[in-house]
Amino acid sequence: MTISIWRFSHLMLALVSSLFIILASVTGAILAFEPISNQLQPYKINSNTSLSTTISSLSERYDEIITIATDENDFVVASVITKEGHNETFYINPETGEKLGERIEKAPIFRFTTNLHRSLFLKSTGRFIVGLVSFFLILMALTGMVLIARRQGGIMRFFSKIINENFEQYYHVIIGRWLLIPVIIVALTGVYLSLEKFSLLPETNISHTYPDAELGTVDRMHISDFELFNALKISEVESLEFPFSDDIEDYFFLKLKDKELLVNQFNGIVVSEQVYPIVKILSDWSLFLHTGQSSIWWSIVLFLVSVALLFFIYSGFAMTLKRRKTAEKVKNKYTKEEAEHIILVGSETGSTYKLANLFYKALLADGKTAFISDLNNYTAYNNAEQLTIFTSTYGEGEAPINANKFEKLLESTSQNKVIDYAVVGFGSLLYPAYCKYAEVIDDLLLKHKSFNRTLELVKINNQSFEAFNNWVSQWNTINNSQLKIKQPVEKHSSKYTRQFEVVKRTALNVDNTFLIQLKPLKHIKFQSGDLLAFRPNTDEAARQYSIAQIGNDILLSIKKHDKGVCSTYFSQLLPSDLITATIEPNQDFHLPKATKDVVLIANGTGIAPFLGMIQEHQNQNNIHLFWGGRTKASLNLYTDYLNDGKLAQLYVSYSQEQAEKIYVQDILPQNKTFIARHLSAGGVVMICGSIAMQNCVLEVLNNITIKTLNKPLSTFQNNDQLRMDCY
Numbered sequence: 001m002t003i004s005i006w007r008f009s010h011l012m013l014a015l016v017s018s019l020f021i022i023l024a025s026v027t028g029a030i031l032a033f034e035p036i037s038n039q040l041q042p043y044k045i046n047s048n049t050s051l052s053t054t055i056s057s058l059s060e061r062y063d064e065i066i067t068i069a070t071d072e073n074d075f076v077v078a079s080v081i082t083k084e085g086h087n088e089t090f091y092i093n094p095e096t097g098e099k100l101g102e103r104i105e106k107a108p109i110f111r112f113t114t115n116l117h118r119s120l121f122l123k124s125t126g127r128f129i130v131g132l133v134s135f136f137l138i139l140m141a142l143t144g145m146v147l148i149a150r151r152q153g154g155i156m157r158f159f160s161k162i163i164n165e166n167f168e169q170y171y172h173v174i175i176g177r178w179l180l181i182p183v184i185i186v187a188l189t190g191v192y193l194s195l196e197k198f199s200l201l202p203e204t205n206i207s208h209t210y211p212d213a214e215l216g217t218v219d220r221m222h223i224s225d226f227e228l229f230n231a232l233k234i235s236e237v238e239s240l241e242f243p244f245s246d247d248i249e250d251y252f253f254l255k256l257k258d259k260e261l262l263v264n265q266f267n268g269i270v271v272s273e274q275v276y277p278i279v280k281i282l283s284d285w286s287l288f289l290h291t292g293q294s295s296i297w298w299s300i301v302l303f304l305v306s307v308a309l310l311f312f313i314y315s316g317f318a319m320t321l322k323r324r325k326t327a328e329k330v331k332n333k334y335t336k337e338e339a340e341h342i343i344l345v346g347s348e349t350g351s352t353y354k355l356a357n358l359f360y361k362a363l364l365a366d367g368k369t370a371f372i373s374d375l376n377n378y379t380a381y382n383n384a385e386q387l388t389i390f391t392s393t394y395g396e397g398e399a400p401i402n403a404n405k406f407e408k409l410l411e412s413t414s415q416n417k418v419i420d421y422a423v424v425g426f427g428s429l430l431y432p433a434y435c436k437y438a439e440v441i442d443d444l445l446l447k448h449k450s451f452n453r454t455l456e457l458v459k460i461n462n463q464s465f466e467a468f469n470n471w472v473s474q475w476n477t478i479n480n481s482q483l484k485i486k487q488p489v490e491k492h493s494s495k496y497t498r499q500f501e502v503v504k505r506t507a508l509n510v511d512n513t514f515l516i517q518l519k520p521l522k523h524i525k526f527q528s529g530d531l532l533a534f535r536p537n538t539d540e541a542a543r544q545y546s547i548a549q550i551g552n553d554i555l556l557s558i559k560k561h562d563k564g565v566c567s568t569y570f571s572q573l574l575p576s577d578l579i580t581a582t583i584e585p586n587q588d589f590h591l592p593k594a595t596k597d598v599v600l601i602a603n604g605t606g607i608a609p610f611l612g613m614i615q616e617h618q619n620q621n622n623i624h625l626f627w628g629g630r631t632k633a634s635l636n637l638y639t640d641y642l643n644d645g646k647l648a649q650l651y652v653s654y655s656q657e658q659a660e661k662i663y664v665q666d667i668l669p670q671n672k673t674f675i676a677r678h679l680s681a682g683g684v685v686m687i688c689g690s691i692a693m694q695n696c697v698l699e700v701l702n703n704i705t706i707k708t709l710n711k712p713l714s715t716f717q718n719n720d721q722l723r724m725d726c727y
Contacts, residue, residue, distance in 0.1 A: 006143050006146050006150070007143075007401075009143050010143040010144055010147060010316075011316070013140045013143070014140060014312075014313065016136065017133045017140075018313050018317075020120075020130070020133040021137065021309055022313060023116070023120065024117060024130065024133065024134075024306075024309075025306040025307070025309040025310045025313075026306070027114075027116050027117035028302065028305070028309075029303055029307060029310075030109070030110075030113045031110060031291070032299045032300070032302045032303035032306060033303070034106075034107075034110045035073065035291065035292045036292075036299045036300070038073045039073060041073075041101075041104065042100065043075040043076075043091045043101060044074070045070070045075065045076050045094050045235060047233060047234070047235035049094045049095045049233065049234045050229070050230055050231075050232065050233060050234065051068075051230075051232040051234055051240065052223065052224050052226060052229040052230045053095060053234075054068060054234050055068070055223050055224075055229065057093075057095065057096050058078055058080060058092065058097040059097075059223075060097065061097045061098075062078075062080040062081065062082055062097075064080065064081040065078065065079075065242050066080060066087075066241075066242060067079040067239060067240065067242065068237065068240045069237075069238065069240070070235065070238060071103075072293040073104075076091065076092050076093075076094045077089060077090070077091060078090065078091075078092045078097075091103065117130075124198075128194070128198075130190065131190065131191055131195070134186075134194065137187035137309075138187040138191065141184045142184075144176055144180070145180055148173055148176060148177060150398075151173070151394075151395070153433055154396050157431075158177065160718045161430050161717070162174060163430060163462060164588070168314075168315035168318045168322070169315070171311070171315065172311075172315040172316065172319065175308050175311065175312070176308075179304065179305055182301050182304075183305055183308070186290060186302065189285075189287075189289045189290035192283070193283075193286050193287065193290060196283055201279050201283075202277070204276070204277050204279050206274045207274075208260070208262050208272040210251075210262070210272070211271050211272070220266045221266065221267050223268070225268070226263075227268060228261075228263060228268050228270065229268060232256075236256055236257060238255040238256060239253075239255045240254050240255075241254075246265075248266055250265060251263055251264060251265060251271060251272075252264075252265055257284070258276055258281060259273060259275045259276055260274045260276070261273050261274075290302075332371050332372060332373075333364060333369075334370065334371055335371065336371045336379065336381055337381075337383060338369055338383060339370050339371035339381070339384065340369050341363050341368055341369065341370040341371070341385065341386050341388065342371050342381050342384045342386070342419075343356055343360050343363075343373075343388050343390070344373060344378060344387065344389050345389075345390050345391065345402070346375040346390070346402060346406070346437065346441075347391070347400050347403075348392060348394045348400040351426075352391065352392045352400075355390065355426075355463065355465070356390040357372070358468075358486070358488075359388065359472065359485065360372045362472070362483040362484060362485050363483065365483075365484070366482065366483055369383075375389065375391065375399075375400075375402060375406040375441075376402050376404065376406060378406055378409045378413065379409070379413060381415065381419065382416060384415075384419050385420065387420070387421040387445075388421070388422050388423075389438075389441055389445075390424045391423070391424075391425060391441060392425075392426045392427060392437070393426075393427050394437070396436075397436030397440070398437065399437050400437070406441070410444060415450040415451075418449075418450055418451065418452050419450060419452070420452050420454045421445050421451045421452065421454070422453070422455040423441055423445070424438070424457075424458050424460060424468075424471055425437070425438025425439065425442075425457060425458070425459045426438075426459075427459065427460075427461070428461060428462055429461050429462075429714070429717060429722075430717055430718065434714075435460075438457060438459065439457065454478050455474060455475060455478060458471045461691075461694075461724075464726075464727075465487050465488075466691060467691040468485070469485055469487075470691055486541070496524065496584065496585075497582045497583075498520045498522055498524050498580070498582075498583065499521045499522070499578050499579070499580050500520055500521065500578065500579050500580075501518065501519045501521060501577070502517070502574060502576060502579070503518065503575060504516075504575055505517070505571075505573055505574070505575070506637065508571065509636065510633045510634060511559065511604070511629070511631075511634050512559055512561075513557065513604070513634070513637060514557075514558060514560065514570075514571060514637075515555060515556065515557055515558075515637060516570055517554070517555050517556075518553060518554040518555075518556070518579070518581075519554075520552075526554070526585075527547075527549055527590050527612075528547060528549045528590070528591065528609045528610075528612030528615075528616060529589035529590045529612075529613070529725065530546075530584060530589075530590075531544045531545065531546060531584040532546075532547050532556065532582070533581060533582040533584050534566055534570075536565045540565075543566040544584065544727070546586075546609040546725055547583075547608070547609060548610070548611040548612030548615075549612040550611075550615060555612060556608060557605040557607060557637070558570050558571070558605060559605050588723060589686070589688075589723050589725040591613045591616065591686075592684045592720075592723075595682055595684055596622045597622050597678060597681065597682070597683035598613075598623050598684050598685075599623075599624045599675065599678055599685045599686070600613070600614075600686050601625075601626045601627075601664060601668075601685065601686070601688075601689075602625075602664070603627065603629070603663070603690060603693045604629065604690065606687075606688035606689025606693070606726070607638060607689075609688055609725070610688065611638060611641040611642075614641065614642070614646050614647060615644075615646070622648060623647055623648055624647070624648050624649045624650075624651070625642070625647055626653075626667060627650070627651070627653075628652070628653045628654075628662075628663050628664030628665075628667075628693070629653075629654060629655070630654065630656040631656050632654060632657060634654075635652060653667045663693070664693060665693065665696040665697045665699075668704070669700060669704070672708060675701070675704055676705065676708035676709050679709070679721060680709055682721065684720075684722070684723065685716075685721065685722050686724070688724070688725050688726065689726055689727075690726060690727065691727065693726070698713065701713050
């Protein structure tokens with residue numbers, strides 16, 4: 001499949017460097033524990049202690065001081081000659097001069113891992129490879145950032161909500177967004193340190209100019225009176241070398257974080273000062289940021305980066321394999337010249353091909369001649385009667401990569417007759433440019449003399465199979481066909497599979513709808529809004545029902561259909577009967593915890609999860625329910641769960657009680673001020689029911705927010721104020 005230059009670059013960089021990134025990540029994760037383990041040692045300094053205090057304390061305890069330094073862990077190290085004449089180096093308490101312990105020896109595992117991490121035991125060649133891979137990692141981070149921005153619809157929406165298509169995709173983006181800056185820092189500092197090792201950076205040699213020997217007598221001050229040493233904190237000192245002799249020509253050699261000083265040992269006056277060049281300061285910062293020395297918290301971040309890089313390699317390749325499998329095009333049985341039905345697909349990642357292939361196979365099964373290809377392969381079709389286009393939208397309304405030539409091809413290609421067409425758009429309601437490119441194509445074909453639209457543009461949210469199947473039903477009606485789309489069978493985790501006992505079941509009401517209450521025989525956690533997946537046969541796709549939690553039981557609202565296998569089966573169950581089903585967590589459709597102000601909108605059996613949410617809601621007068629049914633008798637099935645005073649208001653519409661049909665979306669404009677105020681105050685709107693109802697409700701809500709609040713509905717959806725579970 002054709003992929004964008006950004007995704008191609010991202011993938012190729014990963015392929016080239018994946019093995020080395022795995023090695024660097026594993027060794028980096030191990031090395032992150034070294035500064036953590038060092039920082040846990042009891043040698044941490046009091047950063048407020050002055051250099052003068054430390055010198056005075058050491059002078060009282062030892063015969064001579066050679067050097068004082070702070071190491072990479074910010075522990076104070078002193079090299080002294082003891083009163084017994086021994087030369088020793090150890091950690092000290094900078095305030096008292098007391099010996100705290102011997103210097104930490106680098107553990108063998110960290111020595112081994114450091115060498116592997118730096119050079120792969122290949123010396124200069126290894127260092128070059130590591131530096132190059134670090135550079136590739138920078139490019140991967142940048143291309144990944146571009147991909148996320150384009151996927152989200154622009155850099156301003158970089159941190160907006162992510163569509164959870166699958167585990168790998170979701171967390172690849174989530175973790176990538178939060179660790180993008182640390183990953184770039186690690187990679188950039190790795191490149192910098194490699195350049196330093198190869199001497200490719202400007203020289204940083206510092207040369208002090210020693211003054212001529214001072215003439216005359218200079219009074220010696222006590223070190224404790226040196227203004228400089230009193231002003232400096234020990235934490236600001238990298239090292240202090242004491243004069244070799246008492247001669248005035250010998251000086252204190254003082255290294256600070258940003259400069260070096262020569263200090264007169266008699267009066268504490270600075271006789272030479274050399275500020276470090278920017279290259280030296282960058283080198284020090286690069287070493288700190290790359291190793292986490294002296295900081296537990298940054299070391300933890302580095303550990304997380306190392307683990308994240310391993311996950312990125314796994315999830316990236318897993319997504320690529322899934323996309324290749326998903327995007328695998330069916331081998332055409334007929335040529336484009338032979339086929340009466342042409343299917344063209346626009347997809348950035350290949351996911352749209354999944355449903356397009358189902359439609360293609362259904363056409364063949366019905367005895368029709370069909371041909372499927374990319375939108376970029378559009379050409380003249382001499383025998384075509386119908387053109388069906390399935391397309392996603394990329395970024396801010398752009399064409400997917402395999403459809404970016406379609407508009408020019410449409411303009412330059414002539415058909416020998418008029419062809420009927422239909423367009424289906426795929427996308428997510430989270431994005432302002434929802435199915436925008438499908439709209440563009442539909443408008444182009446509508447104005448084109450060679451095409452005749454037989455079906456209005458249909459938009460499908462989050463690859464919904466139910467919505468797609470509804471479109472197929474419309475297509476069948478228009479074309480007098482009987483295409484059957486078989487839903488792919490998905491595996492369910494046994495972790496959430498249980499046996500359930502039927503507690504009670506109501507009789508069918510006027511709408512052939514009933515309630516059934518189920519009790520799990522073994523404990524399992526679930527909430528109202530989760531899904532119960534039931535598979536009548538092992539080779540059939542599961543039917544999902546939205547759950548209401550009533551106590552420890554599950555309550556379902558089901559409409560019996562004449563040819564509905566599952567609904568018929570449930571309608572015949574009796575108390576004490578057992579069924580096996582799977583609970584599927586539905587995290588995006590739970591009653592919100594951040595706010596107690598909720599508007600619930602449903603039609604028909606979509607009221608089911610709301611019955612449980614109303615029951616579990618602790619605060620009264622904060623839940624408003626809008627519900628649409630056929631007749632007043634339709635509502636009787638649910639009154640026991642709605643009349644306990646937990647609803648602030650119930651708004652009901654009936655489609656069959658009067659000459660004019662009134663649906664739930666029709667009563668929303670009557671309450672537009674309340675709904676606008678509710679959303680503006682941070683309230684949540686939850687929608688459950690049919691896809692057709694959902695689309696109508698969303699259109700009404702969008703009109704309300706634009707006209708009343710001057711904001712599109714997507715603004716509130718990005719704030720997690722809009723939650724949907726429709727079918």
